[in-house]
Amino acid sequence: MLRVSLHRLSLSALCSYPPRSLSPRHQTFSFPQLRTRAIPLSTMRDFSTSSDLTTKLLFRQLFEKDSSTYTYLLADVGHPDKPALLIDPVDKTVDRDISLVKDLGLRLIYAINTHVHADHITGTGLLKTKVPGVKSVISKASNSKADMHIEAGDKIYFGDLFLEVRATPGHTQGCVTYVTGDGPDQPTPRMAFTGDTLLIRGCGRTDFQGGSSHQLYHSVHSQARRWDDENGIFTLPKDTYIYPAHDYKGFTVSTVGEEIQYNPRLTKGEETFKSIMENLNLPYPKMIDVAVPANLVCGLQDDSAESVAATSK
Ligand SMILES: [Fe+2]
Numbered sequence: 293m294l295r296v297s298l299h300r301l302s303l304s305a306l307c308s309y310p311p312r313s314l315s316p317r318h319q320t321f322s323f324p325q326l327r328t329r330a331i332p333l334s335t336m337r338d339f340s341t342s343s344d345l346t347t348k349l350l351f352r353q354l355f356e357k358d359s360s361t362y363t364y365l366l367a368d369v370g371h372p373d374k375p376a377l378l379i380d381p382v383d384k385t386v387d388r389d390i391s392l393v394k395d396l397g398l399r400l401i402y403a404i405n406t407h408v409h410a411d412h413i414t415g416t417g418l419l420k421t422k423v424p425g426v427k428s429v430i431s432k433a434s435n436s437k438a439d440m441h442i443e444a445g446d447k448i449y450f451g452d453l454f455l456e457v458r459a460t461p462g463h464t465q466g467c468v469t470y471v472t473g474d475g476p477d478q479p480t481p482r483m484a485f486t487g488d489t490l491l492i493r494g495c496g497r498t499d500f501q502g503g504s505s506h507q508l509y510h511s512v513h514s515q516a517r518r519w520d521d522e523n524g525i526f527t528l529p530k531d532t533y534i535y536p537a538h539d540y541k542g543f544t545v546s547t548v549g550e551e552i553q554y555n556p557r558l559t560k561g562e563e564t565f566k567s568i569m570e571n572l573n574l575p576y577p578k579m580i581d582v583a584v585p586a587n588l589v590c591g592l593q594d595d596s597a598e599s600v601a602a603t604s605k
Contacts, residue, residue: 349453349472349479350374350396353535353544354389356382359412359579360538363389364485367398368451375450377402379470379485380537381415383591389415390422401450404429406487406537407467408436408587410501410580417592428590433459434466437589442468452477460489460525462508463496469511469525471532481531484548490525491536492543495557498569500580505569509562526552 352365363385367376376398381389393400400423403416408430416428416438429448432441442448444459448470455470470485472478488496489511498505514524525534530549551558557568586592 350376350398351483352392354385354392356385356412358384359409360540361409361412362535362537362539362544363415364535365389365392365398366450366453366455367396368453369396369398371451373451374398375401377404377448377450377455378415378419379404380406380409380487381419383413383415383418386415386418386422390419393423400426402427402429402440402448404448404470405434405436405438405587406470406485406489407431407464408434408501408584409537410577410583410587411538412579413583413586414591417590420590421592431457431459431466431468433461433468434464434588436466436587444468447473453479455485458523458525460486460508460511461502462498462504462506462511463488463501465502465504465507467496467511471528481533481547482528483533483535484525484528485535485537486525487537490534490551490555490558492534492539492541492546492551493555495555497572497574499572499574500577501584505566506562508569509558509565512558513562526558 348368348370350365350367350369354363354365355361356363359382361380361382363381364379365376366379367374374397376393378389378400381403390400400419403419403426405414405416405428416430420426420428420439427439429440429442430436430438432443442457444457446457448455448457454473456473458469458471460467460469467487467489469487469489472483474482489508495508495512497503498508510524512525514527526548528548530547530552532548534546534548534551553559557565560568
């Protein structure tokens, strides 16, 4: 288990607080803990300061219109530090996101990507320059620069809540899905942040960045223990919410059960799916030559943080 040992060494140096391991073979990123209990989603999704609940997930879905990207803000507002994370922040909307974090009295600790995006520049690098202490996170398989590199089975703690990492390659080789924790103190139903692997009634293209229709199909469907011991997205409970990285039709959320029934591509057999993906006839991604090189280095490339920050406004 050389992989795990090296991984722990690098994380120990980077974390503000010592990591807590729940399992000998999985890495856990931790934050100071309190005892908690589960609460209904209807309560979790509303920001409130009521004091009768010791655990509360604050959840916000944010939108960047030029690339139709969703950024997700999650925080444990039942924890005294109100630790928060952002999934898939965009450079153009970093100031909006920071302003919201401040308004809500949160402490941003992680800026996380589901994959190396080809259609926009990530906001993780800018967030690091503007919010002291924020750590950038992306999969090891993405071969990108970040403070923390995660793999399937890792857990990312923010307060008493955590995200589990599932490797879901296919759109890119390094795609992962982040799923809220499975446990008595974690949100129910669960929430899956699928990046571009599974979109609402669709999926990400598989013709660039090490993409593979075969891999994407199995990342969504697999019942077997593949992709580093993690099961496919469709093996999650049917009431699990699906929150994708993009939507181009105005949808905001779906569920596993809904996509199992209605996804026009992924309800098909693998061979039909591959044929669909091979015949999409999509244009060359217009941002890919700018976005991918930048996103491989946290979105900041060779520019100084200040010059990139200025162009993002
Ligand atoms: Fe993508």
